[in-house]
Amino acid sequence: MKIGLDVMGGDYAPEATIAGAVQAREELGTDVDLILIGDKEKITELLLHDNADASQFEILPTTEVIEMADHPAKAFSGKHNSSISVGFGLLKAGKIDGFSSAGNTGAMLVGVHYAIKTIPGIIRPAIATYIPNESDIPTMILDVGINPDSKPDVLYQYGIMGSVYVKNVWSIENPRIALLNIGSEESKGNLVTRSAHELMKDSEHFNFVGNFEANEFFNNEKADVVVCDGFVGNVVLKEGEAFYKLLRKRKIKDEFFEKFNFENYGGSPILGASSVVVIGHGISNAKAIKNMILHTKDMVEAGLVDKIKDVIK
Numbered sequence: 557m558k559i560g561l562d563v564m565g566g567d568y569a570p571e572a573t574i575a576g577a578v579q580a581r582e583e584l585g586t587d588v589d590l591i592l593i594g595d596k597e598k599i600t601e602l603l604l605h606d607n608a609d610a611s612q613f614e615i616l617p618t619t620e621v622i623e624m625a626d627h628p629a630k631a632f633s634g635k636h637n638s639s640i641s642v643g644f645g646l647l648k649a650g651k652i653d654g655f656s657s658a659g660n661t662g663a664m665l666v667g668v669h670y671a672i673k674t675i676p677g678i679i680r681p682a683i684a685t686y687i688p689n690e691s692d693i694p695t696m697i698l699d700v701g702i703n704p705d706s707k708p709d710v711l712y713q714y715g716i717m718g719s720v721y722v723k724n725v726w727s728i729e730n731p732r733i734a735l736l737n738i739g740s741e742e743s744k745g746n747l748v749t750r751s752a753h754e755l756m757k758d759s760e761h762f763n764f765v766g767n768f769e770a771n772e773f774f775n776n777e778k779a780d781v782v783v784c785d786g787f788v789g790n791v792v793l794k795e796g797e798a799f800y801k802l803l804r805k806r807k808i809k810d811e812f813f814e815k816f817n818f819e820n821y822g823g824s825p826i827l828g829a830s831s832v833v834v835i836g837h838g839i840s841n842a843k844a845i846k847n848m849i850l851h852t853k854d855m856v857e858a859g860l861v862d863k864i865k866d867v868i869k
Contacts, residue, residue, distance in 0.1 A: 557587060557588045557589070557653050557654075557853065557856055557857070558588075558589045558591060558651065558652045558653050559584075559588060559589070559590055559591065559652060559653065559654045559655075559656065559849060559852050559853060559856070560591045560593055560616075560643045560646050560647070560652040560654070560655040560656070561573065561577055561590060561591065561592055561593060561655075561656055561657070561845075561849060562593055562594065562639040562640055562643050562655070562656070562657030562658070562659050563577070563592050563593055563594030563595070563598075563599055563639060564593075564594040564595065564618070564621045564638075564639040564659065565622075565639060565640065565657040565658045565659020565660070565836075566657075566658035566659060566836065566838055566839070566840050566845070567624070567658075567838050567839050567840075568839070568840070568841060569594075569658070569659070570594055570595065570598050570599065570602060571602060572658075572840060572841050572842050572844075572845055573594075573658065573840075573845050574592070574599060574602040574603060574606065574608075575602075575606060575842035575845070576840070576841075576842040576843065576844065576845020576846040576848070576849065577590060577592060577613065577845065577846075577849065578603070578606050578608045579842060579843070579845075579846040580845070580846040580849035580850055581608070581612055581613065583846075583850060584849070584850070584853060588853060589614055590612075590613055590614070590849070591613070591614045591615075591616055591646070591652060592613050592614070592615050592616065593616045593618055593639045593642055593643050593646075594616075594617075594618055594621075594639045595617070595618065595619075595621075596615050596617035599615050600615070616642065616646075618637050618638060618639045618642050619637045620635040620636075620637045620638040620639075620641075621635075621638055621639065622635055622638045622639075622640050622641070622659060622660045622663045623660070624659070624660055624838060626660060626663070627662075628660055628661075628662025628663040628665065628666045629662075629666050631660065631663055632663045632666040632667060632670070633670075639657070639659070640657055640659055640660065640663050640664065640667060641667070641671075643655045643657065643667075644667035644668075644671035644672060645671065647671070647672050647831045647833070648671050648672050648831075653831075653832060653856045654831070654832035654833070654834065654852040654853070654855060654856045655831070655832070655833055655834075655852070656823055656833075656834040656835070656836065656848045656849055656851075656852045657834075657835060657836065658823070658835070658836030658837060658838060658840040658844070658845065658848065659838075661701075661835055661838075664826070664833065664835050665681075665702060665826070667833075668681060668826055668829045668833060672829060672830050672831045672833075673829075673830050674828050674829060674830060675828055675829070675830050675861065675864055675865050675868055676865075676868070677868040677869065678713060678717075678828040678864075678868060679707075679709060679710050679713055680699075680702065680703045680706065680710045680713075680828065681702060681826050681827060681828030681829055682698040682699035682700075682702055682703070682714050682717065682786070682826070682827050682828060683698065683699055683700050683701050683702050683786070683824050683825075683826055683827075683835070684696055684697070684698035684699070684700070684717075684718060684721065684824060684825050684827050685697060685698070685700050685793060685821070685824040686821050687773050687774070687782070687792070687796065688774065688812070688815030688816055689773070689774050689775050689776045690774065690775050690776065690812065691775075691776035693726055693728070693776070693780075694815070694821075695773065695776065695779060695780060695781070695782055696718050696721065696722055696780065696781045696782070697736075697781075697782045697783075697784065697789055697792060697793070698714050698717070698718055698781070698782075698783060698784075698789065698827065699714060699784070699785060699786040699789050700786060700789035700790050700792070700793045700824070701786045701789065701790045701793075702786050702826075703785060703786040704785060704786045704787035704790075705785060705786075705787070706748070706785035706786065707748065708748060708751040708752040708754075708755050709755065711735065711748070711749075711752040711755075711756070711783050711784075711785070712752065712755045712756055712759070713828075713868075714783045714827075715733045715735075715756055715759065715761070715762045715764065715781070715783050716761050716762060716864070716867055716868065717827040717828060717864055718731070718733060718762075718781035718783060718827070719731045719733055719761070719762035719763070719781060720860065720863050720864050720867055721781075721825070721827060721860060722780050722781055724858040724859070724860055724863055725854055725855060725858045725860065726780075728780055730763050731762070731763060731780040731781055732763055732765045732778065732779045732780045732781070733756070733759075733762045733763055733764050733765065733779065733780070733781045733783065734764075734765050734766060734767065734768035734778060734779035734781070734782050734783065735749060735752055735753055735756060735764075735766070735767050735768060735782075735783050735784070736749075736767075736768050736769075736770070736782050736783065736784035736788060736789075736792075737749050737753075737767035737768065737769065738769070739767060739769065740766065740767045740768075740769060741767070742757070742766070742767070744767060745767070748785070749767075752783075753766075753767065756783075761867060765778060765779055768782050770792070773792075796816055797816075797818070799816065800813065800816035800817060803816075818837050818844060819840075819841060819843045819844040819847065820843075820847065821847060821851070822834075822836060822840075822844050822845070822846065822847025822848035822849070822850065822851050823835055823836040823837075823840075823844075823847070823848035823851055823852070824836075825851070825855060825860075827864070828864070829861070830861060831861060832852060832855045832856050832860065832861060834848055834851055834852045834855070836848040
């Protein structure tokens, strides 16, 4: 297995990405090669600084960086030798099995659409992430930002992709799929959610358990996967981040609330892409980068892309 890491992506790159790569290398098996994509001189210097064995990594030098403020499409097409563009080139050529980056999210999405494409039959890909609950396994929510307006058939496919992910990566045999709504009754919601419910209620592709209200988050009583459009999902995600920051600011420490720390999850997969792609938070530190790399490995090992292809066919 070969995993590519965008060393230059993120607010604290390349120091945090190299430190995270060194930590991940200690946990990756000998059958996993980690390819560091970025400024070779800086990579070599930082590996030396971290007392890491450079021979344990493959370094692929690049000369350009897609900055956080860059226009995603223009930068991706204009900076051919950037770490993100080169990473997607490797994915497209089949030279790596997964690619992860905490860099420009828009550029990562451009790479999915124009370099590696989506799985045939997928209408729209989705960014999936996790909402902590009182059990050991979080609740998956998708989409959280790619598609602010999603039609019912797109939401239905989110249910498929979320179900396949949870079954194969989290080993939940018959995942419960729910639709985020403003009430539990079938008649509740706007035109899109009511139509989506009509599609999903008799699904043979996943175990649909009905509507899911926001006050049902944080426990594991009803659903393993919650489906919504990217507008609503992004609001939910950022509200959770704000809640965690407020707790930290007030110096409130609790084992459950620490589950809201994004560092523990590392990155979010882009489901529906034709290869494994994981994007991290721009403010990722070394721990978050490490977990992003390990998450990428888990998705590759699970054969997630091929399993989604099989269901979509």
